Amino acid sequence: MNSFTLTQATAIDEALRDKASHDNSAYLGGGTNLIDLMKENVARPTHLTSLHKLPLSQIERAPDGGLRLGALATNAETAYHPEVEKHYPLLSQTILAGATPQLRNMATDGGNLMQRTRCYYFYDLATPCNKREPGTGCSAIGGYNRIHAILGASEQCIATHPSDMCVALAALEAVVQVSGPDGERRIKFEDFHRLPGERPELDNTLQPGELITAVDLPEKGFAKHFTYLKLRDRTSYAFAAVSVAAALELDGNTIREARLALGGVAHKPWRSKEAEALLVGRPATVETFRQAADQVVKGAVGQGSNDFKIELARRAVVRALKQATEMNYELDENAFLNSNP
Structure with a gap:
């Protein structure tokens, strides 16, 4: 793991400014994926903006009658929240199907959306990978690809998205709330993640510096x-x-x-x-x-x-x-x- 500096932000605006003021920086939430990537030298940020003290951990009713999941609410808090269990049991069931209790206690809802593929070639620095190093090739195409994509792939990448939680959010038509240098915006969940196309290194449609602040669930939860x-x-x-x-x-x-x-x-x-x-x-x-x-x-x-x-x-x-x-x-x-x- 490379050395890095860290700032503990206490407000959203502070976090946005801090990240923008450092080259090669990243936001740090629960860290359950990012720290692994750093240990493997797949990700090499030289500065981290810690989000732990931001007021983004609440789970509460959204203005439209749905439910708002704060980006820093943990997966465990979300899965066992009474409102989620009652009105969105599909989401609760899906979260509990992923990872381990220890990881769910640390992983955040916003971070779950940002986790990267578990393609073995992506993690293996000795092999070409367009997602890790654009233009080097895709070792999975023509290689061992048992865990790889059968839908929406391209000649550049056949990696898959690893999240369980995100599958339920897609079915429920969630909306992602983000803040960034240009202000706040809402992203339909179906538009948040990308297919690989010619730019497999891009997992989502966030703009540079943007931060997920919440995930909104619509009123209908298909609870029956x-x-x-x-x-x-x-x-x-x-x-x-x-x-x-x-x-x-x-x-x-x-x-x-x-x-x-x-x-x-x-x-x-x-x-x-x-x-x-x-x-x-x-x-x-x-x-x-x-x-x-x-x-x-x-x-x-x-x-x-x-x-x-x-x-x-x-x-x-x-x-x-x-x-x-x-x-x-x-x-x-x-x-x-x-x-x-």
């Missing part, structure tokens, strides 16, 4: 019919091979509204609005779910070692939709006869 299905190599502390956040609004056996987002398959949490549209107005049956799953993986491309993810994602979508449907509503049992996805 939801699930987060995470498929991974081991249950304890592993990133998703494929994950699915499914949320439904049902009228009897008819789907009135649907949200469907996937993790582990793309450079960003992958929301399939086409599959959602296919579900709306249709009966909640396995056949409907299979058609939606086919739509989700339409255009998916394997890279060799990760070809299995295409079928795994298809089956995971069907299974997640079944689980979400059965959460508080018992379908006609005939609908699920021979229903293995």
Whole structure:
């Protein structure tokens, strides 16, 4: 790890000024990803602006009736907050599927959005990586790529976004609040993270110096019919091979509204609005779910070692939709006869 200086900011404006006054600087929240990157010399900031004393840890009602998550609220505080458990149980379930209790006690909500890929080539300084060093190439393409993207990838990068929490935030249509040198702005969650394109080194759409201050959840939380299905190599502390956040609004056996987002398959949490549209107005049956799953993986491309993810994602979508449907509503049992996805 390289040496660095550190400033303890006590106000948002102070943090913005401090970062702007230092070249090669970074914001420090919980540090659960950044410090690892610094230890591995993947990230080499020479100055850190600590955010620990900023008043951004509250979880409270938003002006529009939803819920505002302060950027410095920890993942654990968020998952176990009564308002989150009651009105946004999908988010609570998703957070608890990630990392370990120790990490969730330190990791912040804003930092969760900023975490970087766990691609092994990104961490290996001896290998080319366009995300780490633009223009050097992508070692995963043509290499061992079991954990890599099947959707939205480019010739420059096939890395995946590692977050569980962000998959739920995508499904819930959260909004990210940021402050920066040019003032405050709101970013729709679907516009926050980027696909790799020609600039895989850019993970998100933040402008230089901008700081996440909160994440706003809309009033509708889909608290009755939801699930987060995470498929991974081991249950304890592993990133998703494929994950699915499914949320439904049902009228009897008819789907009135649907949200469907996937993790582990793309450079960003992958929301399939086409599959959602296919579900709306249709009966909640396995056949409907299979058609939606086919739509989700339409255009998916394997890279060799990760070809299995295409079928795994298809089956995971069907299974997640079944689980979400059965959460508080018992379908006609005939609908699920021979229903293995």
